[in-house]
Amino acid sequence: MMEVCRVFSVAIVCVCLAAVTSAASKNNRVRVGDFASACKANDPELNECVRQAIITTIPKMAKGVRDLGLIPFDPLKVPQVVIDQRGNGPVGLKLTFVNSEHVGVSGLAPHSVKVVPERMYFEINSTLPKYRIIGDYEVEGRILLLPLIGNGPSDFTMNNIQLNWIFFGKPEVRNNKTYCKLTDCKIRMRIGSGSMRLDNLFNGDKRLGDNMNRIMNENFSEVIREVLPALEETFSQLYLQLIAPIFAVTRYEDIFPGIDMSKVSAGSYDV
Ligand SMILES: *[C@@H]1O[C@H](CO)[C@@H](O)[C@H](O)[C@H]1NC(C)=O
Ligand SMILES: *[C@@H]1O[C@H](CO)[C@@H](O)[C@H](O)[C@H]1NC(C)=O
Ligand SMILES: *[C@@H]1O[C@H](CO)[C@@H](O)[C@H](O)[C@H]1NC(C)=O
Numbered sequence: 001m002m003e004v005c006r007v008f009s010v011a012i013v014c015v016c017l018a019a020v021t022s023a024a025s026k027n028n029r030v031r032v033g034d035f036a037s038a039c040k041a042n043d044p045e046l047n048e049c050v051r052q053a054i055i056t057t058i059p060k061m062a063k064g065v066r067d068l069g070l071i072p073f074d075p076l077k078v079p080q081v082v083i084d085q086r087g088n089g090p091v092g093l094k095l096t097f098v099n100s101e102h103v104g105v106s107g108l109a110p111h112s113v114k115v116v117p118e119r120m121y122f123e124i125n126s127t128l129p130k131y132r133i134i135g136d137y138e139v140e141g142r143i144l145l146l147p148l149i150g151n152g153p154s155d156f157t158m159n160n161i162q163l164n165w166i167f168f169g170k171p172e173v174r175n176n177k178t179y180c181k182l183t184d185c186k187i188r189m190r191i192g193s194g195s196m197r198l199d200n201l202f203n204g205d206k207r208l209g210d211n212m213n214r215i216m217n218e219n220f221s222e223v224i225r226e227v228l229p230a231l232e233e234t235f236s237q238l239y240l241q242l243i244a245p246i247f248a249v250t251r252y253e254d255i256f257p258g259i260d261m262s263k264v265s266a267g268s269y270d271v
Helices: 020-025 047-059 206-218 222-250
Strands: 001-005 012-019 076-086 092-103 109-116 121-143 144-176 177-200
Touching: 047 109, 076 144, 076 222, 092 222, 121 222, 144 206, 144 222, 177 206, 206 222
Parallel strands: none
Antiparallel strands: 001 012, 012 076, 076 092, 092 121, 109 121, 121 144, 144 177
């Protein structure tokens, strides 16, 4: 296993995903078409076709597809996520999740899709009933203006999520074959409700820790509002890393049969 890690600087987010190494690119026994009925590039109902393909594909792929370079994603094991949002505002914290499991993404229900194959552009608006991050945390900083420090087991649950997802790529030619190299990904979320449990806060001081957990849960929507930008950035990077390998090993013509490759160019946010 190898780790892929990317660091950004808005809110500094570092996401590491265990990657499926080797095999994938050399081994073309498995194709995306084995999991999803491919959608023809000139299908007049292309958006609906892709929406249906996502719905039928997610449960089949949740356990991972080694030959597509896709690791199991429900649960998704994430060796490390760092959310670093230090600043002078009401939030200033560095929160690290180590060896966490992310549970629930296979409940993703796309309700509206926009695909522009010629620009390698994908936009998916969806709902997600529940998403849970379970694992060890380490935190230092403040939230709701209150100091926060500790490390230990944690459970972070979000319910009734509206998740809007845009990603796009650019053509990349290898061995005379054209692939889509994903270059950008932006996830925007609205979270209905949720809960958070951080065990062993304040060096194990139970009274302070229980009190802090109570405050965070009573004010969950404010807590979420404070960390949402960093959370969205984290998810954007996490899920870009997850799906990029599929596009990297599958010829673009196999994803959208019938596409005129001479008309394909790089995507952007204003497609
Ligand atoms: C997704 O939702 C956003 C925000 O409501 C909207 O601007 C966009 O047009 C929607 N995209 C699709 C494909 O429906
Ligand atoms: C790549 O494709 C071009 C044009 O289709 C062809 O002339 C060339 O021989 C191919 N090269 C390889 C290595 O297959
Ligand atoms: C949390 O919410 C309670 C009531 O819901 C409120 O009284 C309190 O001021 C809030 N705490 C913080 C730190 O925002």
